[in-house]
Amino acid sequence: MCLTLGLHWAALQTVAWTTMVLERSQTGSFGEALQTTFDGLHPCQLCKVVRAGKSEEQKSERQIKLSKLEVAVPEESFCLFTPPEPDLGLPGVTSLPVFRAEAPPIPPPRRA
Numbered sequence: 001m002c003l004t005l006g007l008h009w010a011a012l013q014t015v016a017w018t019t020m021v022l023e024r025s026q027t028g029s030f031g032e033a034l035q036t037t038f039d040g041l042h043p044c045q046l047c048k049v050v051r052a053g054k055s056e057e058q059k060s061e062r063q064i065k066l067s068k069l070e071v072a073v074p075e076e077s078f079c080l081f082t083p084p085e086p087d088l089g090l091p092g093v094t095s096l097p098v099f100r101a102e103a104p105p106i107p108p109p110r111r112a
Contacts, residue, residue, distance in 0.1 A: 016046035020042075
């Protein structure tokens, strides 16, 4: 499931960013390290691999979506079948009881 959601790319990108910040903060300030890490102009080798992998997956997803076959069913052929009423097996009983549609009176009647 993680692979289908692309979490492996997120994990690799997180490792790349962490490594870049740590390496770049050794030669400059922490603020400069953060800025050069996340500006997109100074990617490391792992960032390039992640970008290439993501784009390859997106290309393959587009190809799969185009190759799906869609089947249309004409509206005239649509039929709705209802199941027959159950046979209760009791003499003189031909259908299920009818339930009341109205709510009981409020407040309830007093006992006599």
